[in-house]
Amino acid sequence: MPLSSLIDDLFDDLSRPGMPWQIGSIAACMLVGWLVARLVRAWSSRRPGHEGSLHTGVASFTHVMAPLLVVGLLSLAQFLLAKYRFHTNIVKVAIPIFWSLGVIRLVFYLLRRVFARRGPLDESFVTLEKIVALVVWVAVVLYITGMWPDIFDFLDSYTLKYGPKKSSQVSLADLLQGIVTVAVLLMLALWAGTSLEERLMGMTALHSSLRAALARVSRAVLIVGAVLLSLNLVGIDLTVLSVFGGALGVGLGLGMQRIASNYVSGFIILLERSLSIGDMISVTNFTGKVTQINTRYTVLQGLDGVETVVPNEMLISGTVQNQSLSNRRVRASTKITVAYGSDLDVVMPLLIAQAVGTPRVLEEPAPGCSLSRFGPEGYELDLGFWIADPENGQGGVVSEINKKIYALVQSGDIKLAYPSVDTRLLDSHIASIVARITQPGADSGPVSN
Structure with a gap:
């Protein structure tokens, strides 16, 4: 059995003098791979102009780089040990293990770069990563134990029919290979589209709409190209797409x-x-x-x-x-009603002075104050001003100006208008009632309303 022969080879290596060289080679390759990844991560963090998502992507890719470097170094160590007549069975087992670790981290890196850029990971995404890791580890175990060829032959012998013709059939192994090929190429296309979009969005010399359009078109082209290439690699005739x-x-x-x-x-x-x-x-x-x-x-x-x-x-x-198609300047205003009798030649410049110098208020066009109409209580004035950041709203700057006007009202420099009620008819009616009650011999009949 392949598994028993593998165990015999491992125990045979443990009894040979070359075993420490294999263990030392594996430890040295792991240490060198880890140190190189750390150095690359530190170098990328010190480079100017590589902050943000690009720096995060480089730092994340160093986790993928470490096991891949270990695989390369182990392959070199296996060649050197075999050249000097040492057994390499332990190194042979270590290489697919680190290969699987690199593949798992690469898949996680691509998935996170594509699907988890805008927020925290949800539970379904973490579950997907666990499923991918489990599938990869199972495949590695089958490969190490030598059971993979037997399973592949079984899958290749089991065929599925998809048409009336005898030739219209596909083996289960080809179907699984096609699914894996499509998934890998599509994931690479999505990752390339995401990386290209980040680079385009960072090019401030281009208009934001043009950057977004180029990013969307490039991602669509990459996805369509990946699907067509994967179908061609699987062996599906592209004429069926008609x-x-x-x-x-x-x-x-x-x-x-x-x-x-x-x-x-x-x-x-x-x-x-x-x-x-x-x-x-x-x-x-x-x-x-x-x-x-x-x-x-x-x-x-x-x-x-x-x-x-x-x-x-x-x-x-x-x-x-x-509000900002061709000009980002937007007019805002606040209204105030001052009492009749106020000197408008004094009040209106005073109100304009409150808007001048307020944060976010533009100096040009300058703030202005106008007499809107003669209201029932007083003069209705409109204090207008311009801002250049409408995306931040108008409430904050209007509140600041209103607080300055409130200070003028408190100091008595401006007199606000108050609603007035004509009480003359009511006062005369009450006076007649009081006179009739207080006069001697007044009529004690009912008082009409």
């Missing part, structure tokens, strides 16, 4: 119009640059800052932190108010 294309066209015509419309609208938004990341927009009942422009939807973050997912079709077919 049938799939016809079915997809029927599906788009029957039930996927809105999805296709959202995708097309997303590319239109990115290419024509009607919206950019960071713009403050209002669409239907939603107002917020554009934080993401995806191919199917756009994410708006309101001033209260709530995020709204808006389908791209709404941004194309509906009316969108963009």
Whole structure:
């Protein structure tokens, strides 16, 4: 049996004088691989301009680099030991073990870079990683024990039919190889698309919409290329995709119009640059800052932190108010009613002075104050000013100016208007009632209202 022969070879190596060389070679390769990975991680952290996601990716990849370096060094050690007539059975067992560790860490690295960039990992993602690790370790055990060829022959002998012709059949081994090939190439394409998107988003010289469009197109091209390449490697004739294309066209015509419309609208938004990341927009009942422009939807973050997912079709077919399309300056205002009799030539410059110098208020255009109308209680004044960061809202700067105006009211420099009530009729009515009660011989009949 292969397992028994493997055990016999290992015990035979333990009794030979070359065993310490094998153990020492494995320990030295592990130490060198770990030290090199640590040095690369420290070097990447000290390099200027490599902070953020790129530095995080390099630091994470060093965990993959360590076992791969160990595998390379063990292969070199196996060659040297065999050259000097030493047995290498222990080294042969160690190489697939470190290979499996490198594969597991590589899969984890790719999965985390693609799917776990925007938040903490959930339980399902951790479960997926455990399943991948279990599959890899089982495959390594089968390989080391020599059982893998027998299992592969069994899978290759079991065929599945998928058509009326006799040639329309595929072995279970080919099917599993095809699934693994598609999964690996698709994962590599997603990782390459994610890395390219990070690099493009860091190029501040390009317009944000152009960067997003290039990132979306490059990811789509990589995914389609990976699928076509994997199907070709598996042996599937690409002409069968014509049938799939016809079915997809029927599906788009029957039930996927809105999805296709959202995708097309997303590319239109990115290419024509009607919206950019960071713009403050209002669409239907939603107002917020554009934080993401995806191919199917756009994410708006309101001033209260709530995020709204808006389908791209709404941004194309509906009316969108963009506060920073061609000019980021937005006018804000606060209203105040001063009492009649106030000297407007004094009050209005005083109000303008409160807006000047307030944080976020622009010097040009300068703040201004206007007389809106003559209200029932007093003069209604409008104090207007301009800000250049509408994504931060207007409430904070309006509050600061109102507090300055409140200080003027407290000091008596400005007199606010108060609602007035005409009490003359009520006062005369009460006076007549009191006179009738207090006069001698007054009528003691009922008092009418």
